[in-house]
Amino acid sequence: MLTGNMGKPGTGVNPLRGQNNVQGACDMGALLNVFPGYPSVTNPESVKKFEATWGDKLPAKLGLAISEMLDILADEPGKLKCLYIMGKNPIISEPNIAHVEKALQNAEFFVHQDIFLTETAQNADVVLPTTCYAEKDGTQTCTERRVQKWREAQKGLGIAMHDWKICAGIAAKL
Secondary structure: OOOOOOOOOOOOOOOOOOOHHHHHHHOOOOOOOOOOOOOOOOOOOHHHHHHHHHHHOOOOOOOOOOHHHHHHHHHHOOOOOEEEEEEOOOHHHHOOHHHHHHHHHOOOEEEEEEEOOOHHHHOOOEEEOOOOOOHOEEEOOOOOEEEEEEOOOOOOOOOEEOOHHHHHHHHOOO
């Protein structure tokens, strides 16, 4: 925009992301308003397609953003009972630390899954230790949509597990 190149081929806005692989997570459907690949969850045709693909009925309403969940926990205790945060430290990343701390304290049950015992994790009822990028195979997508392959450089320490294994284990128990 500053150089006057908007609308020309190969130019445009390139939003910078705060953490690695936010782009990949969004591409895979980790947003509350879109499916993997970005079709809207409120589009009836998209819903029908994903219900057929996944073999299940999908909720008819949007989920909540983390800021909305924190507001509910802080301002309406008891309305939202459980919070599960994975790989995020909202005490540091959200704008009002006191508000976030109050929200976390109001959660009846709070699970935090991360590679460190972050400020947020210190408020959790349960902390699930996970492995970092150097301790697993996988891919990461940058904002330009380039996919980088990871190779495990070392084994995870202690009882740390890969995120997918933790999620699959919880899903199996549920």
